[in-house]
Amino acid sequence: MSVKLLTYPVFTALIALTIGGCQEQTRETGAPEEEEQTTRENNEERPGWSYKGETGPDNWGELDEAYAACANGKEQSPVNIDSAQVEEKEEREDLEINYQSSSFSLANNGHSIQANSAGSENHLVINDEEYELAQFHFHQPSEHLFNSERYEMELHLVHESENGDAAVLGVMIEEGEENDTLSGLWDELPSEETEDDVNLKSPVDLPELLPEDQTTFHYEGSLTTPPCTEEVKWMLFEEPIEMSEDQIQDFKEIYHENHRPVQPLEDREVIKN
Numbered sequence: 311m312s313v314k315l316l317t318y319p320v321f322t323a324l325i326a327l328t329i330g331g332c333q334e335q336t337r338e339t340g341a342p343e344e345e346e347q348t349t350r351e352n353n354e355e356r357p358g359w360s361y362k363g364e365t366g367p368d369n370w371g372e373l374d375e376a377y378a379a380c381a382n383g384k385e386q387s388p389v390n391i392d393s394a395q396v397e398e399k400e401e402r403e404d405l406e407i408n409y410q411s412s413s414f415s416l417a418n419n420g421h422s423i424q425a426n427s428a429g430s431e432n433h434l435v436i437n438d439e440e441y442e443l444a445q446f447h448f449h450q451p452s453e454h455l456f457n458s459e460r461y462e463m464e465l466h467l468v469h470e471s472e473n474g475d476a477a478v479l480g481v482m483i484e485e486g487e488e489n490d491t492l493s494g495l496w497d498e499l500p501s502e503e504t505e506d507d508v509n510l511k512s513p514v515d516l517p518e519l520l521p522e523d524q525t526t527f528h529y530e531g532s533l534t535t536p537p538c539t540e541e542v543k544w545m546l547f548e549e550p551i552e553m554s555e556d557q558i559q560d561f562k563e564i565y566h567e568n569h570r571p572v573q574p575l576e577d578r579e580v581i582k583n
């Protein structure tokens with residue numbers, strides 16, 4: 311078990327988010343004890359969505375009124391991070407990432423593999439607002455692009471504040487060394503959609519999961535899945551982490567191409583921190 315406090319600056323210009331983020335958890339995740347209920351509610355009240363064809367990303371906005379932001383939103387995610395458009399500012403505030411080795415339960419939610427927090431010990435502090443880690447999940451290939459480059463996979467760590475504001479840490483994954491931090495989780499990947507979460511046998515050493523270099527790109531975006539709710543604070547690590555070819559292949563056999571195409575950045579700021 312290890313506890314590591316990571317502190318690095320974030321810009322004052324980053325504005326605390328208002329409501330909207332809470333749906334990230336309800337829709338994209340669901341706490342372990344709520345998962346079954348959430349799944350049923352989704353199936354009964356909202357149409358299913360997918361990553362291709364008639365229920366794919368091009369049509370998400372038309373599948374349900376509640377998904378309108380997927381088509382009409384002005385600050386949607388993911389985006390391409392273009393170095394030429396990234397701003398660097400002098401005035402910064404502290405962003406704390408308080409992670410420790412923690413227990414999770416695993417779900418295959420029909421769109422990705424998701425690890426749900428068993429406790430409430432992991433959080434971010436941004437502009438004095440605390441965001442608790444609710445879950446993390448994976449996309450293959452990456453959803454965000456760096457200078458139009460797509461990575462093999464992308465990890466999203468989804469946090470929520472008491473006010474329902476959402477903040478997501480994104481980590482690019484490239485093929486390389488085996489990722490030991492995820493090897494225990496990978497041994498238990500549920501290949502079929504799950505009704506109940508499976509408790510992981512061993513904890514995940516979250517601080518070890520993050521890249522060494524703490525440089526991040528910040529922008530205001532949305533959920534990358536229906537209902538595409540906006541006012542989500544995105545922080546993307548510049549440095550990727552690695553997973554082995556076998557680990558990436560294991561995930562691809564369950565989910566591949568579970569990514570939304572990039573959305574127009576328009577006049578949004580991307581700030582390098």
Ligand SMILES: [Zn+2]
Nearest residue numbers: 447449466534
């Ligand atoms: Zn995601």
